[in-house]
Amino acid sequence: MRRYSVFAVAREALRHHIGWERAWASPEPKPSYGVIVVGAGGHGLATAYHLGRNFGITDVAVLEKGWLGGGNTGRNTTIIRSNYLQDPSAAIYEKARSLYETMSQDLNMNVMFSPRGVMMLAQTQHEVRGYRRTAHANALQGVETEFIGPDRVGELCPIINIEGPRYPVLGALWQPRGGTARHDAVAWGYARACSDMGMHIIQKCEVTGIESENGAVTGVETNRGRIGCGKLAIVVAGHSGHLAGMAGFRLPVESVALQALVSEPIKPCMDVVVMANTVHGYMSQSDKGEMVIGGGADGHNNYTQRGSFHHIEETVRALVETFPIISRLKMLRQWGGIVDMTGDRSPIISRTPLGNCFINCGWGTGGFKAIPGSGWAMAELVAKGEPGPLAAAFSLDRFREGRFIDESVAAGVAH
Numbered sequence: 001m002r003r004y005s006v007f008a009v010a011r012e013a014l015r016h017h018i019g020w021e022r023a024w025a026s027p028e029p030k031p032s033y034g035v036i037v038v039g040a041g042g043h044g045l046a047t048a049y050h051l052g053r054n055f056g057i058t059d060v061a062v063l064e065k066g067w068l069g070g071g072n073t074g075r076n077t078t079i080i081r082s083n084y085l086q087d088p089s090a091a092i093y094e095k096a097r098s099l100y101e102t103m104s105q106d107l108n109m110n111v112m113f114s115p116r117g118v119m120m121l122a123q124t125q126h127e128v129r130g131y132r133r134t135a136h137a138n139a140l141q142g143v144e145t146e147f148i149g150p151d152r153v154g155e156l157c158p159i160i161n162i163e164g165p166r167y168p169v170l171g172a173l174w175q176p177r178g179g180t181a182r183h184d185a186v187a188w189g190y191a192r193a194c195s196d197m198g199m200h201i202i203q204k205c206e207v208t209g210i211e212s213e214n215g216a217v218t219g220v221e222t223n224r225g226r227i228g229c230g231k232l233a234i235v236v237a238g239h240s241g242h243l244a245g246m247a248g249f250r251l252p253v254e255s256v257a258l259q260a261l262v263s264e265p266i267k268p269c270m271d272v273v274v275m276a277n278t279v280h281g282y283m284s285q286s287d288k289g290e291m292v293i294g295g296g297a298d299g300h301n302n303y304t305q306r307g308s309f310h311h312i313e314e315t316v317r318a319l320v321e322t323f324p325i326i327s328r329l330k331m332l333r334q335w336g337g338i339v340d341m342t343g344d345r346s347p348i349i350s351r352t353p354l355g356n357c358f359i360n361c362g363w364g365t366g367g368f369k370a371i372p373g374s375g376w377a378m379a380e381l382v383a384k385g386e387p388g389p390l391a392a393a394f395s396l397d398r399f400r401e402g403r404f405i406d407e408s409v410a411a412g413v414a415h
């Protein structure tokens, strides 16, 4: 595949852009593959990519029921950070964050990684104590964060109402190399790199059943016929319970809708990402100028990929206390995605009761930031059949054995 470069852009500009190749191929499914990955979201595509890159395994198909990146990967608010409390979480999220730093070069696709800095506001004494503790934990984990006072918060983000009517800003947990990236580009970049390695990305191919024999998966049923496989990786976020049901096991995962919205574009006024967990909202400004706003998850389990007015009203009503500037803005659009929540708010990267079937899910409201690290860890699990150091703590067994990785503080508002 031809590389994207400044010379390629110049060449195509001169000949009316008639020479671009398709970014990835759309082949018909083969009768069988060494590995099938179900789900062409960021995590599924990153798994396939690292199977090829790290282990030389390229007889891989990624099956996607819709279009690639059309699930949560294309619906999230793109916050990237690694300031988690527990060691296993900090390790995998920091691995992911560091891979984002070089992703554009690695994938030869501009994913617009913007390490503009992420701050999590402390608006109660309880949060001050919690974030100070996280800053200390991060120092030990090698994650660069610091607890900053209200004056510094005001300098970094002048549009915040530091005095706040109900919740004055008492400080913040600041991660200077956190930020955002372009979500579609992440999915497209991985898809292009996988296709370039000879892998098959098959869209509009829904897995409807999983075949097994003697405790091992032999293939999957799809709306495009049966496809055999040597190994199966299930990476379908909010649909994980369905796929696990097809494979004959249950997961400790609940699916709920999470919503977000963007305002009309305005001039640049905010060049950091701010999360305000007490008022339960967060905001950043996109390169186009839209204020990107997200809130909490629905209070009940559901599979709707839609937003709802009352939720948006609740989020914006709370956020306007901290950011009075948004009271005059018009909303441009709103949407929802189905996120997969575990009880300890940590993901699952695990073997399953079927010997050659592996699952990656439970990233809940905050898995975009984890995509490269998760793909790295999942590829190792699938290739070797055993989890490596990044994935070991995230096995399904932890729910049976009570080894929870409690991230409900770091992921309380999540993202």
Ligand SMILES: Cc1cc2nc3c(=O)[nH]c(=O)nc-3n(C[C@H](O)[C@H](O)[C@H](O)COP(=O)(O)OP(=O)(O)OC[C@H]3O[C@@H](n4cnc5c(N)ncnc54)[C@H](O)[C@@H]3O)c2cc1C
Residues within 6 Å of the ligand: 038, 039, 040, 041, 042, 043, 044, 063, 064, 065, 066, 067, 068, 069, 070, 071, 072, 073, 074, 075, 076, 077, 078, 079, 080, 205, 206, 207, 208, 235, 236, 237, 238, 239, 243, 258, 259, 260, 294, 335, 336, 337, 338, 339, 363, 364, 365, 366, 367, 368, 369, 370, 415
């Ligand atoms: C509104 C919102 C805001 C968010 N904000 C952030 C944020 O700021 N930062 C952050 O880190 N995370 C955020 N997240 C979470 C993040 O989007 C997800 O954790 C992450 O994208 C999950 O990626 P994935 O690849 O696991 O899932 P997905 O991208 O959902 O991919 C799973 C794919 O599996 C496919 N699939 C399902 N069933 C089948 C089947 N039977 N056969 C074939 N294919 C199937 C689906 O169509 C889908 O494309 C947010 C999520 C939402 C909804």
